[in-house]
Amino acid sequence: xxxxxxxxxxxxxxxxxxxxxxxxxxxxxxxxxxxxxxxxxxxxxxxxxxxxxxxxxxxxxxxxxxxxxxxxxxxxxxxxxxxxxxxxxxxxxxxxxxxxxxxxxxxxxxxxxxxxxx
Amino acid sequence: xxxxxxxxxxxxxxxxxxxxxxxxxxxxxxxxxxxxxxxxxxxxxxxxxxxxxxxxxxxxxxxxxxxxxxxxxxxxxxxxxxxxxxxxxxxxxxxxxxxxxxxxxxx
Numbered sequence: 001x002x003x004x005x006x007x008x009x010x011x012x013x014x015x016x017x018x019x020x021x022x023x024x025x026x027x028x029x030x031x032x033x034x035x036x037x038x039x040x041x042x043x044x045x046x047x048x049x050x051x052x053x054x055x056x057x058x059x060x061x062x063x064x065x066x067x068x069x070x071x072x073x074x075x076x077x078x079x080x081x082x083x084x085x086x087x088x089x090x091x092x093x094x095x096x097x098x099x100x101x102x103x104x105x106x107x108x109x110x111x112x113x114x115x116x117x118x
Numbered sequence: 119x120x121x122x123x124x125x126x127x128x129x130x131x132x133x134x135x136x137x138x139x140x141x142x143x144x145x146x147x148x149x150x151x152x153x154x155x156x157x158x159x160x161x162x163x164x165x166x167x168x169x170x171x172x173x174x175x176x177x178x179x180x181x182x183x184x185x186x187x188x189x190x191x192x193x194x195x196x197x198x199x200x201x202x203x204x205x206x207x208x209x210x211x212x213x214x215x216x217x218x219x220x221x222x223x224x225x
Contacts, residue, residue: 031214033162035156039218040203040205040216040217040218040219041154041156041162041205041207041216041219042216043207043213043214043215043216046212055212055213056213057213058119058213091161091162093161097152097167097168097171097209098209099148099150099209099210099211101209101210101211101212102150102209102210102211102212102214103209103214104152104164104167104207104209105152105154105162105164105207106164106167106173108161108162108163109161110161111161
């Protein structure tokens with residue numbers, strides 16, 4: 001059964017790190033999208049099915065790292081130097097119907113909350 | 119980066135109404151546009167991709183149109199389950215971006 005399950009969210013202080021996990025049922029193209037309170041949806045990062053191609057939003061580049069372990073069917077989002085503006089519900093989503101350069105998200109996890117507060 | 123702008127931000131309507139939400143891109147995205155529905159506390163649900171293709175299982179009262187920089191999502195006859203937030207998203211290239219959302223509320 002196709003599904004995505006996130007874990008790893010929690011409360012952290014500004015400047016700290018956190019690692020999110022996304023357990024998948026197959027080696028899909030995976031994106032991370034966050035739902036920022038009062039602002040809406042923001043795309044964060046993406047990784048190809050083989051892990052060789054990675055993409056980041058400017059707002060998280062050099063602070064977040066996406067990776068995957070296909071032997072465990074798991075995608076990770078390592079978040080460092082966290083800021084108040086990173087506070088959000090983080091979803092992993094499957095990328096499909098590619099334009100040849102990017103994707104639509106047809107399957108989503110349930111989300112995991114990241115709170116950044118001193 | 120390509121910016122997406124939705125209008126209106128809030129839309130009040132009644133069951134049975136026909137409603138239209140507009141999404142504009144800051145530059146041409148051909149027809150690489152998707153629409154999502156999101157209910158409070160839930161993940162978004164894909165409704166439309168490639169501007170006008172209906173995702174499997176989505177009711178036919180939902181339709182999309184447009185190309186280039188201007189797109190619309192139409193709900194032909196609102197049902198009680200349709201009151202939610204709606205987002206457009208371009209996927210022409212990285213970085214993909216969402217519109218700011220439209221809250222569809224009961225009048």
